[in-house]
Amino acid sequence: MTNLKLENFYAGYKNNIVVKNINLSVKSGEWLGIIGPNGSGKSTLIKGLLGIIKSVKGNIYLKDKDIKILTNRRIAQTISFLPQQLNVNLNITVRDLVALGRSPYKKFWEFNLNKGDVEKINDSLNLVDMYDLKDNLINQISGGQCQRAYLALALAQDPEILILDEPTNALDLKYQIKFLEIIKTLKVNRNISVITILHDLNLAARYSDKIIALKNGESIGYGSCNELINEQFIKNIFDINALVSNTPYGKQIYPVN
Amino acid sequence: MNKKFLISLTIIIFLLIINSILSLAKGSVYISVEDIWLAIIKQGEEINQTIIWELRLPRLLASLLVGSSLGMSGALLQGMLKNGLASPYLLGISAGSGLVIVFFISFGLMQSFIPLAAWMGAILTTLIVFVLSKDGNKIVVERLVLGGVAISSLFGAIQATLLLQVEDGRIQAALNWLIGSLNARGWQEINFAALPILIALFIGLFLSRQLNLLSLGDELSMSLGNSLFRSRCLIGAVATLLTACAVSIGGLIGFIGLIVPHFSRLLIGNDFKYILPFSALIGGLTLSSADLISRLGPIEIPVGIVTALVGAPVFMFILYKKTGYKK
Numbered sequence: 001m002t003n004l005k006l007e008n009f010y011a012g013y014k015n016n017i018v019v020k021n022i023n024l025s026v027k028s029g030e031w032l033g034i035i036g037p038n039g040s041g042k043s044t045l046i047k048g049l050l051g052i053i054k055s056v057k058g059n060i061y062l063k064d065k066d067i068k069i070l071t072n073r074r075i076a077q078t079i080s081f082l083p084q085q086l087n088v089n090l091n092i093t094v095r096d097l098v099a100l101g102r103s104p105y106k107k108f109w110e111f112n113l114n115k116g117d118v119e120k121i122n123d124s125l126n127l128v129d130m131y132d133l134k135d136n137l138i139n140q141i142s143g144g145q146c147q148r149a150y151l152a153l154a155l156a157q158d159p160e161i162l163i164l165d166e167p168t169n170a171l172d173l174k175y176q177i178k179f180l181e182i183i184k185t186l187k188v189n190r191n192i193s194v195i196t197i198l199h200d201l202n203l204a205a206r207y208s209d210k211i212i213a214l215k216n217g218e219s220i221g222y223g224s225c226n227e228l229i230n231e232q233f234i235k236n237i238f239d240i241n242a243l244v245s246n247t248p249y250g251k252q253i254y255p256v257n
Numbered sequence: 258m259n260k261k262f263l264i265s266l267t268i269i270i271f272l273l274i275i276n277s278i279l280s281l282a283k284g285s286v287y288i289s290v291e292d293i294w295l296a297i298i299k300q301g302e303e304i305n306q307t308i309i310w311e312l313r314l315p316r317l318l319a320s321l322l323v324g325s326s327l328g329m330s331g332a333l334l335q336g337m338l339k340n341g342l343a344s345p346y347l348l349g350i351s352a353g354s355g356l357v358i359v360f361f362i363s364f365g366l367m368q369s370f371i372p373l374a375a376w377m378g379a380i381l382t383t384l385i386v387f388v389l390s391k392d393g394n395k396i397v398v399e400r401l402v403l404g405g406v407a408i409s410s411l412f413g414a415i416q417a418t419l420l421l422q423v424e425d426g427r428i429q430a431a432l433n434w435l436i437g438s439l440n441a442r443g444w445q446e447i448n449f450a451a452l453p454i455l456i457a458l459f460i461g462l463f464l465s466r467q468l469n470l471l472s473l474g475d476e477l478s479m480s481l482g483n484s485l486f487r488s489r490c491l492i493g494a495v496a497t498l499l500t501a502c503a504v505s506i507g508g509l510i511g512f513i514g515l516i517v518p519h520f521s522r523l524l525i526g527n528d529f530k531y532i533l534p535f536s537a538l539i540g541g542l543t544l545s546s547a548d549l550i551s552r553l554g555p556i557e558i559p560v561g562i563v564t565a566l567v568g569a570p571v572f573m574f575i576l577y578k579k580t581g582y583k584k
Contacts, residue, residue: 052476076482083476090472091527100469104482109463111530150477157481 001028002064003078003161003193004049009058011048012217017056018044019217026161031187031194033208033225035201037238041217042197043084046163050081063160076104080154084165086146090138094149097138098124101156124155128182144175151182161193162186168203176200180207205229205251213237225251262531265524269538273321276542280317280549281309311443319442320545320560322454323507324517326499328540329461331514332521332532333496336468337489338398345500345514348405348493352412353382354504358434359416363423371434372446372505379501382408387493396489437510437561439548450502457498458537464492465529472527510561512568513540519575 005025012018019041026032034042047053049060051067060067062078080101090097101124102117113121125131128148138146147170154162162183168176184207187194198204204211205225213221213228215237221228229251234242241256281293288296288305295301296309330345338347357378361371386408390401420431433440467488470478475485500514521535547563 047476050476050480052479071482072479072484073482076480079480081477081480083474083480085474086477087472087474091522092469096528100466100473100481103466103470106466111463111466 003028005061006049007059009048009060010056011044011053012056013053019048022219024212024222026193026195028193029187029191031207031209033204033211034195034197034214035204035211035237036214040214042214043165045214046165046197050079050163073104076157078159079161079163080157080159081163082150082154082165082167084169086150088138088143088146093135093137094130094141095121095125095134097149098152098156101153104157120156120158124152127155127186128152143170144172147171147179155186159192161195163195165197166199167196168198168200176203201253205253206249229253262525265535269542273538273542276545276549277317280545281313283549284313284552315443315447316439316548317545318447319439319506320548321541322447322451323503323510324513324544325458325537325541326454326503327510327514328517328536329458329533330496330499332518332536333461333464333492335518336529337471337492338402339472341519345496346509347402348497349382349386349408350379350497350500350504351509352409354378354501355435355509356412356416359419359431362427362431363419372449376501376505379504380497382412383493383497394486396486433559434508436559437508438559439507440557442506446506450506453498454502457495461495461499462533464495465533467492468529508561510544510564512564512572513544516568516572516575517543523575
């Protein structure tokens, strides 16, 4: 089933359309990687489709429904988003942070978490291996743990689509792989759609089922990693020469000059 | 957290009760606890009944209402603006109501209308600041703060010009409002402001989730289904209503709205579910204690001076403790 579909999508800021004419769709259990050089419009595309900045024109369909007719809360019950900048200075416990993921399901006057909420929160904490740290304060845990706590927040939303903007930036090599493996497991087990912006092309190629490459706000390639990624494609996007080889973990890219 | 919450809550309520009894007992005439009780149920000596019902009880209630309003309003604005230096007066409320008060006093207009006029001045000024900060369907936080500063300096200049023209006797009255005082506040002011304050305090308690979400940052907050425009307008409206009502009773009492939320945070952590009720309770406790201190000496000093005199060193201590070297 198609979870998310963008048709002739334009987004940007006042007098500055950053992302132009984007068409894409993401199915259940599919991972879409967004790649492109700095300033190519990757974050703007995500912010546009989430309504954080206004889309200029085009259509977004969330599970075949026009997103315009859906309320913020309804959208938040379907899409979780983890932005690039996370507030790591919060003086609240990991569990209290993750509990905020249940907000889209709560009415204005509803304070208390019900049994179902507590189960979702505990499940999310367990999935990212943070249950034992649930009573620690966010500003007293490491960067990697913080990143996982925020992932648990996103998972507590019980999303069908998970959008991550450069989620591995603050992580060392071990946790980059560990973090992306958690998401891969989730994608398979819960059949959710995943959209990521990853600067590391090797990680993008390893985990994405398909990719969209942006340059100057326009799509210059959209399809499966195996079909798209080759030396010429990398040259077109990043203006560098690279070697591309097939490995058991998918295509690997070695920049040359 | 729940245990900490309950212990702190019990201590604060205990202190509130002690302070309320002291406030009713102390004054130029000392009234014993037994006589206070008799007077409250309208028995015992008539003079005691008059002192309690006409002077001390309304004043105690006024201090509790004003203190809790300023405490919660400060917590709401600090949370919304994500700025620990935000006070309830940041959005131009002090300038708006201050100007109206000085205007009424300098032209000798009906003095009994000052509370209502101060309230309207506060609401109108904040409305202007909010309208100025609106960009499409967004509230730009920087514009909100800078708009407040700009309006404050504009109205402050007009206020100062008016004060310079006023005859000496009236300056005293104006200063009493501008510094903030609970002297001679009675049922009239309370009847006007109590209901809106209680309603706003009640609604304020439900804004904790919005504030917690805002603390995550705009993008994450929005992706969790929170409308930034709606929550900022609602939080701003409740904070403004609380402050305007507080000003209509006690004038521009400083420092409570700035310090009390910090103190609550130190006590109970950063979850607004606890910060908001604690700020209201501690605000009420602080102002009623300050009011008690203000009338202990031979001459009564405006409570605004006491809150600033005690508040400034406490604030410096908190700043030092929060940013200083910790072993």
